[in-house]
Amino acid sequence: MDTFEAIKKRRSVKSFDINHKMTRDEITKILESAILSPTSYNIQNWRFVIVTSQEIKDKISELSHGQKQVSEASLVIVLCGDLNSWDKNPERYWKNIPEEPRSMLVDSLRNSYRDKPQMQRDEAMRSCGMAAQTIMLAAKSMGYDTCPMKGFDYDKVGKLINLPDDHIIVMMVVVGKASKQAPPRGGQLPLSEISFKNHF
């Protein structure tokens, strides 16, 4: 599907065919697309928990104010950020480049994130935001629909997926075969209101 068609047709869908299963190849195709999204310093700080178990989807649905798209969708992808990825053998993020620039990058990376918890959190949000949109556009291009979500109990979902202590959940994206299309867009602001030429 053409990129612009995917961008236009991507909508937040709330009803999915609960009997539809996605193949392993389809799931892999979506994830392989997601990890081509950019991250600062190439730290690849996203972690993707792919929930296909109906039991766990149902539990997450309960922890999401009962929103049924979580139970019905074929996949629930919990996008998490590893807050300490900058400090976990970062040489591997640039293994294909010569040692000298790699070593400079490692120093610069550590200086950027060490003792900066807000920066670490912001980076998780930014990286997962970019990857989430890739997931949604890739899924749309494969004939699937999605719904990005943050209306759930983060602590309890974290316990359910054994979230490591130094990770945070950023958001979820559910993916599946739509059983009902989204209504028209709710109230888009005009470009003139949200874009500015050279400065505010």
Add this chain to the structure above:
Amino acid sequence: MDTFEAIKKRRSVKSFDINHKMTRDEITKILESAILSPTSYNIQNWRFVIVTSQEIKDKISELSHGQKQVSEASLVIVLCGDLNSWDKNPERYWKNIPEEPRSMLVDSLRNSYRDKPQMQRDEAMRSCGMAAQTIMLAAKSMGYDTCPMKGFDYDKVGKLINLPDDHIIVMMVVVGKASKQAPPRGGQLPLSEISFKNHF
């Protein structure tokens, strides 16, 4: 361009043809794509400052450790978040839906964000992350290249673009005609390391 081709070919490009100008229609096409990205509650909390002035691009380049892609690119898009968009006449975000559900949404929105500065900030990061990836894929599909950036002096760039007090800068994306392609990807982590089945 096919969505998957755009996802695969999008790379962070550092060299652009400084003489290339994008047309107003091209810039509008990118922005009209960006605002089709999802936001929580449809709050559309992103704000896009489109810098085409060579003088301002040069100043931002200086504030970005002299990174030349900022000066050379046709556009510098500064993605900002309005931290208080949830409280600014939010009825307009759902003007197309009936009054009763709209009123419930407004109440729920206010309860989600009021007195929650970290949540407001997270939402700016998430929304701008998703919109940034849309911008990069849209630009790639139009034959342009991009570079997402956060390595700059946020305070000084904020002053330069007259950033309102209740806004934050999330990141920048520069867009232009590549004069040199990106080197091969630096060191991608395997899917097995960053994806998990049902739980960590």
